[in-house]
Amino acid sequence: MQMAVAHCMVHQIPASSFMLPCMSPNETSVIPLTAGVVASSPGLHREHGTTETNSLMLVAEESFLCCLWSETNANCSLYTAGMETKKFTSSEVSSFAPQQTGSWNIQCWTKGDLELFVCILKLSNKKSYLNGEFKINLLYVVLMPFLESSLKGNFMVTPCNGNGSDKYECHIPSLKLNYTYITWLNIINGVTLLQSPLMSVRPINIVKPESPLNLRLEMTDKGQLKICWSNPVLTPYPLQYEVKFSGNTTQNAWQIVIETSLIIGNMLVGSSYLVQVRCKSLHGTGFWSDWSTPYNLNTEDVMYFPPKILTSVGSNVSFHCLYNDKNKMILSKKIVWWLNLAEEIPERQYTLVNDRVSRVTLFNLNATKPRGKFFYNALYCCNQNRECHHRYAELYVVDVNINITCETDGYLTKMTCRWSANTNTLLVGSSLQLKYYRSSIYCSDFPSIPPKSEAKECHLQRNHYYECTFQPIFLLSGYTMWIEIKHQLGTLESPPTCVIPADVVKPFPPSNVKAEITKNIGLLNVSWTNPAFPNSDLKFQIRYSVNREEILWEIFEVSNAPTRSVMIKVLDLCVVYIVQVRCSGLDGLGYWSDWSKPAYTIVQDIQAPLRGPEFWRVINEDPIRKQKNVTLVWKPLMKNYSLCSVCGYIVKQHTSENITWTEYVTSGTTYTYPWMEDAHTITILAVNSVGASSMNFNLTLSQQMSTVNIVQSLSAYPVNSSCVILTWTLSPQMYVITSFVIEWKNLNEEEQMKWIRVAPNISKYYIYDHFILIEKYQFSLYPIFPEGVGNPKTTDEFIKDRSEKQNDAGLYVILPIVISSFVLLLGTLLISQQRMKKLFWEDVPNPKNCSWAQGVNFQKVWVSIMIRFLVWVYVFHTLTFSLKC
Numbered sequence: 001m002q003m004a005v006a007h008c009m010v011h012q013i014p015a016s017s018f019m020l021p022c023m024s025p026n027e028t029s030v031i032p033l034t035a036g037v038v039a040s041s042p043g044l045h046r047e048h049g050t051t052e053t054n055s056l057m058l059v060a061e062e063s064f065l066c067c068l069w070s071e072t073n074a075n076c077s078l079y080t081a082g083m084e085t086k087k088f089t090s091s092e093v094s095s096f097a098p099q100q101t102g103s104w105n106i107q108c109w110t111k112g113d114l115e116l117f118v119c120i121l122k123l124s125n126k127k128s129y130l131n132g133e134f135k136i137n138l139l140y141v142v143l144m145p146f147l148e149s150s151l152k153g154n155f156m157v158t159p160c161n162g163n164g165s166d167k168y169e170c171h172i173p174s175l176k177l178n179y180t181y182i183t184w185l186n187i188i189n190g191v192t193l194l195q196s197p198l199m200s201v202r203p204i205n206i207v208k209p210e211s212p213l214n215l216r217l218e219m220t221d222k223g224q225l226k227i228c229w230s231n232p233v234l235t236p237y238p239l240q241y242e243v244k245f246s247g248n249t250t251q252n253a254w255q256i257v258i259e260t261s262l263i264i265g266n267m268l269v270g271s272s273y274l275v276q277v278r279c280k281s282l283h284g285t286g287f288w289s290d291w292s293t294p295y296n297l298n299t300e301d302v303m304y305f306p307p308k309i310l311t312s313v314g315s316n317v318s319f320h321c322l323y324n325d326k327n328k329m330i331l332s333k334k335i336v337w338w339l340n341l342a343e344e345i346p347e348r349q350y351t352l353v354n355d356r357v358s359r360v361t362l363f364n365l366n367a368t369k370p371r372g373k374f375f376y377n378a379l380y381c382c383n384q385n386r387e388c389h390h391r392y393a394e395l396y397v398v399d400v401n402i403n404i405t406c407e408t409d410g411y412l413t414k415m416t417c418r419w420s421a422n423t424n425t426l427l428v429g430s431s432l433q434l435k436y437y438r439s440s441i442y443c444s445d446f447p448s449i450p451p452k453s454e455a456k457e458c459h460l461q462r463n464h465y466y467e468c469t470f471q472p473i474f475l476l477s478g479y480t481m482w483i484e485i486k487h488q489l490g491t492l493e494s495p496p497t498c499v500i501p502a503d504v505v506k507p508f509p510p511s512n513v514k515a516e517i518t519k520n521i522g523l524l525n526v527s528w529t530n531p532a533f534p535n536s537d538l539k540f541q542i543r544y545s546v547n548r549e550e551i552l553w554e555i556f557e558v559s560n561a562p563t564r565s566v567m568i569k570v571l572d573l574c575v576v577y578i579v580q581v582r583c584s585g586l587d588g589l590g591y592w593s594d595w596s597k598p599a600y601t602i603v604q605d606i607q608a609p610l611r612g613p614e615f616w617r618v619i620n621e622d623p624i625r626k627q628k629n630v631t632l633v634w635k636p637l638m639k640n641y642s643l644c645s646v647c648g649y650i651v652k653q654h655t656s657e658n659i660t661w662t663e664y665v666t667s668g669t670t671y672t673y674p675w676m677e678d679a680h681t682i683t684i685l686a687v688n689s690v691g692a693s694s695m696n697f698n699l700t701l702s703q704q705m706s707t708v709n710i711v712q713s714l715s716a717y718p719v720n721s722s723c724v725i726l727t728w729t730l731s732p733q734m735y736v737i738t739s740f741v742i743e744w745k746n747l748n749e750e751e752q753m754k755w756i757r758v759a760p761n762i763s764k765y766y767i768y769d770h771f772i773l774i775e776k777y778q779f780s781l782y783p784i785f786p787e788g789v790g791n792p793k794t795t796d797e798f799i800k801d802r803s804e805k806q807n808d809a810g811l812y813v814i815l816p817i818v819i820s821s822f823v824l825l826l827g828t829l830l831i832s833q834q835r836m837k838k839l840f841w842e843d844v845p846n847p848k849n850c851s852w853a854q855g856v857n858f859q860k861v862w863v864s865i866m867i868r869f870l871v872w873v874y875v876f877h878t879l880t881f882s883l884k885c
Helices: 002-007 090-095 809-840 858-884
Strands: 018-022 063-069 074-080 085-087 102-110 116-124 134-144 147-159 167-173 180-189 192-195 199-201 213-219 225-230 239-246 252-257 261-263 272-281 295-298 303-305 308-312 317-322 336-339 350-352 357-362 377-382 393-398 404-408 415-419 431-438 454-456 466-470 479-487 490-493 497-499 511-517 524-529 538-546 554-558 565-568 577-585 615-622 627-634 648-655 660-665 670-675 679-687 698-702 711-720 723-730 739-746 754-758 764-768 777-785 793-795
Touching: 116 134, 134 167, 147 167, 213 272, 213 295, 213 303, 225 272, 252 261, 308 317, 308 490, 317 393, 404 479, 404 497, 415 479, 431 466, 511 577, 524 538, 524 577, 538 565, 554 565, 615 679, 615 698, 627 679, 648 670, 660 670, 711 777, 711 793, 723 777, 739 764
Parallel strands: 308 393
Antiparallel strands: 018 063, 018 102, 063 074, 074 085, 102 116, 116 167, 134 147, 134 180, 180 192, 180 199, 213 225, 225 261, 239 252, 239 272, 272 295, 303 317, 317 357, 336 377, 350 357, 377 393, 404 415, 415 466, 431 454, 431 479, 479 490, 479 497, 511 524, 524 565, 538 554, 538 577, 615 627, 627 670, 648 660, 648 679, 679 698, 711 723, 723 764, 739 754, 739 777, 777 793
């Protein structure tokens, strides 16, 4: 193959169609195709493509003829098996014409996407002996650039596909645009094998671009009309453009430009044209593209530039208007702008671009509110008579303030970003894409959208948030992010935000959280294990609450905890607490972690009970044994004194002979023993798992002191069914009183005696209980001395006919005020009655003269008023005593 390239004439494939004839000179003979001629060719494979051939070579057993015909000349060379070359002159070539076996029209080009080389072959002048279908293969080999004498590997074979009408298409895929390709054609018809001469091509030189896109009419700042279009994609070189105007007349206009727009000025205003554009390489060879889709240029009525605008909240936009009313141009100074045909835009926002073009500018726009099925505001260009054309410009204003939040996981290996868009304000058909750019380090103070960016795929979650993950991450790099909103009207971008992964870390919550109430100290001790990452200093929040149905959290914050524990003072030491811990960076950056798993305290004894229980004694006579039995009764110790439980009580007795003995009571709140000694002191200690109480109540029982009478009088006054006032007086005495004990019980019912210890310095006490005032109660008052319990004073009746005037001076103040108020009100009513008679009784001598007075007994009315007043006085008196009680 390399010898063939070196000795044969290689013909350049032109950037136009050409023809390849097949000839049979006298020196050659058509030979049958033997089996395996094509099949044995290395690199044979089928590719989809398009090919055209117009030169063929007839292969003989010992020599072959290479021919290439163009419109101007023909070149043929005869090669022998020994690669000896014989060139034919034009006259010799023309003698071969009668021997043509047929001719092929060929056109080859590189497609606009620069990925495919295409050749189209069409057979014409088919000879009679060429019967049936053709089998055509395009063979090619790639030469290295700048080393075109050497070949790159073996030749490749791609079959050409026919459509049944003697037209075939060949493809060479995966092009190397700047490499040289050596190609030739093998054409097989039955047993006849025909071969074209060698042809060379560089794909970049015969590109046929795609057609220009997006033809539209725009207006310059000076008010000139221009037709604009967009380049086809993937054009590696500059292009030139041909613009064609097709009017109603048979004549068309063409113009060649090198820009992507053409100013047409006012030459076409008031008429209708179809505009098309095609393109080709500005320099060198290449094909013209196909014509673009026609654009209907109609300037016969109102035109807006641009006709539609998509913008964001807070921006300023401008619209241009060209008003041509019935082929009569409206001057720009006579144009008025209206918004939604409901609001006239102030004239100060107008600009006269020229005599025919008016511009209006709208400032600091708000988001467009949907109006039914319309998601835009309509701008109308009207004349001075407020006559508006039915055409309008559309203004779409979208709120693009989308908040992007990111957090780095506790392992510092990935960053998750979330954002949400209000779908109610987005246009139908909008697509949202997160774009980002990673800078080498940190963030700028004022992030901006860079020219280069990458897209990140985000997924919509159930909570209507989009979520995307960056992994791996660079902890100290600045990630500038924004949301790109794409719509057929344009592209909008949300304000950018810059995130440094190290600044948005959400640590894992602390683990191994433990909580307990410390013994002896009585504080809530919370301990935990720090998360593995980050390694920087952390601050912690501890939330705790009594474990109940309604959790009321309290927060305790600690800036740094090297010991990973903290002591918290709590009010109630004998309840179960639920505790959780979370952490965050000490510098304030990033997020708080989630709360840890809850830990619970266990109710246990913190220390020995603070004091023993209050107790009293009940003495019962046993006439059979002729002895007295003492029953000690005490009240259960509250948790704030027991800290936190009581497992038993120790009853300690100490006699006057200095003899002491103890009894342990495991359950119950009573203890009975015989009174054997004349005098002895009793102490009851509360016991829990830590120890026994150190502060306790003492009670001395003495036969001698039980006869001491110092209580002179005792009175019980019932205030209401829940309060009784007990008062007493003492006789002069020489003893020191440490306290009083009051006993009471209902004598009509068999119920337990109730008692309470009161201070020694009072002479009146309010007893709160449920009293049945018609029942009979017994009240007893015992004076308590250090030497023993004195003789009680007892009463079993309530005082109902006299109040405690001697003990309550406040009543002397309240009762006179009540009586004075009663007298004053009574006098006022009497005077008012006399005045009413003088003013109205002459006009109403008879109830028959006044409809409202008929049937009214005024004496009964007066009596009713007085009765109500007296009831009010009684109620006030009762409430006064209730409040005092």
